[in-house]
Amino acid sequence: MSDTTTEPSPTGDAAEAVLTIRDLRTFFQTDGHVVKAVDGVSFSVRRGETLGVVGESGSGKSVACLSALRLVPSPPAFHPSGEIRFQGRDLLRLPEQEIEALRGNRLAMIFQDPMTSLNPYLRVARQLTEVLEVHRGATPAAARQEAIAMLERVGIPDAGRRIDQYPHQFSGGMRQRVMIAMALLCQPEVLLADEPTTALDVTVQAQILELIAELQASLGTAVVLVTHDLGVVAGTADRVVVMYAGRIVEEGPTGELFADPQHPYTRGLLASMPRIDTPPTGHLEAIAGLPPDLGHLPTGCAFHPRCPLASDRCRREEPPVVAVSAEHRAACFEAEAGG
């Protein structure tokens, strides 16, 4: 969180953290005004841990992850502040060749649409072996063997034959598996997964989430899982960060955050979801109003126009980050009283 009165490293022992983002700001210069897509975000992820990053469209959750891999074109984007620590280096300030050597190798990213990563004109074999040959100096034959083994591991039947097919010859779920295989081939330290199952059916989503968890357990990968789905987070994440309008409004260990949500936005999201584990209520507690326009943010707390607890103070001042417990924080005046 951006507040300067609190320690910016939010996750206790920083030595354990594989990737640490500190006070990241990603702004976009558009004609006339500045859009603050990410505005002072700090979080870190440890080896073998899954960090869930939750938010709606425009919350900055995807841009924060893309920024970490320097995948946001600049201009129009710029970073007024921020640091992304990985293996003792600051990725925001690394020369382009060095960040390229890390991308897809030590740091991998998967997307909602697998065709973001896969080249439609190349056979899967070529796309998978290239990473191994370029990043690890594997021989073509060894790379092919390894690629087939990884495709089998992500559950692609008949991998030895299918590796010579083109991406369009795979179904949506299978393509997602190919992308995951590609991302994990080099055994990255960190996997950034941006809505990896949003386009998939729930039965396939369950397969893919289980697959990521299995591979993570055996490889020790740190996973940052970006999603809008609190259900997915509840089942997969160790810790959760909730974003709204470019900022972190609440973060904490998953169990604590769901059992005792402090920010009215987190509470609102939980209350607004229809769920199959409780009897239907008839009426959902919807969050009023609309998500804010990032080019014209409200004063004070960005959530105040939609907040049932908003006071004059919320309209004027930015709320402080309140420590609810050792690892649980919320950016809200009310959390102070409640925590």
Place this chain on the structure above:
Amino acid sequence: MSTLPRAESSPLLEVRDLAVRFRLERPGGLLRRGHDELRAVDGVNLVVRRGETLGLVGESGCGKSTTGRAVLQLLKPSAGTVVFDGQPIHDWWVRKGRRWVWDARLRELRRRMQMIFQDPFASLNPRMTVEAILTEPLRNFGLTGGGDRRRRVQELMATVGMDPRFIRRYPHEFSGGQRQRIGIARALALGPDLIVADEPISALDVSIQAQILNLLARLREELGLTMIFIAHDLAAVRHISDRIAVMYLGRIVEEADAREIVAAPRHPYTQALISAVPVPDPVQEATRQRTVLSGEVPSPVNPPSGCPFHSRCPLREDRCTRDVPVLREIAPGHRVACHLVD
């Protein structure tokens, strides 16, 4: 939940053996010429009573949207009957050259049956103001004129929770949730009896989905609408529906009261589907028994023999690969198509 007395209300819609098949031309040279047949809907039976909301769930490609379109005659069914308010509307098509078109009765019936679409942006003309969008159906049916028309448009906007002062704005000036409200207002303009809502919330943000679900529930009460709510999100479908039908590869595999089907699903596919829906509760998620299905939905061009689900079913027996199970009643109002359910 709707409060109409279900038992006494007569069916508004009865669908029997509905089938929609698409002909796919096979690409390739002279020797491979021919066509494949895609069975999008393969023998669906449904009854929807007045004032009732039927949820239609299933994964992509299961035929739920095609069923909705064929019910409204937006697609000509390949076989089967659709009886709306006692009238066989599947027959109300005429041949015009090489195409089938609606006859006068079906065009007139449009007033009583309307659709709400998933993507409100794609379904609204970007060059038309809200006023023009909402006036169009009124004008098409010669309803209300001049000043009355504007009053009716403002009334519709208020009904769906929009500020009537925005009457001259264009779709791009609104957020996704507001655009869906316009789509709903357009569907309501002619005072329909039946609404088919096809994935009406899946393109919206979580906080906005609840607003639209609440709006649909309120309108249903106030206007006494009968609704078919089509979605892949089982939690949303359960929330709004009185009854739920689960589809797989063009067929209904289970149908029951909305609460019952989630509490006590009987078909192995429904069981897997429900167990795969994530629950926003880490304690439950950690202890839940999840049936993770292997493989994916087979192609409707080449469906499996016997039970369409047998290729992924954890309980498969020999007969499942041979015989198609019939959808039969296992308890009052609870129908299942599975050989293994008593």
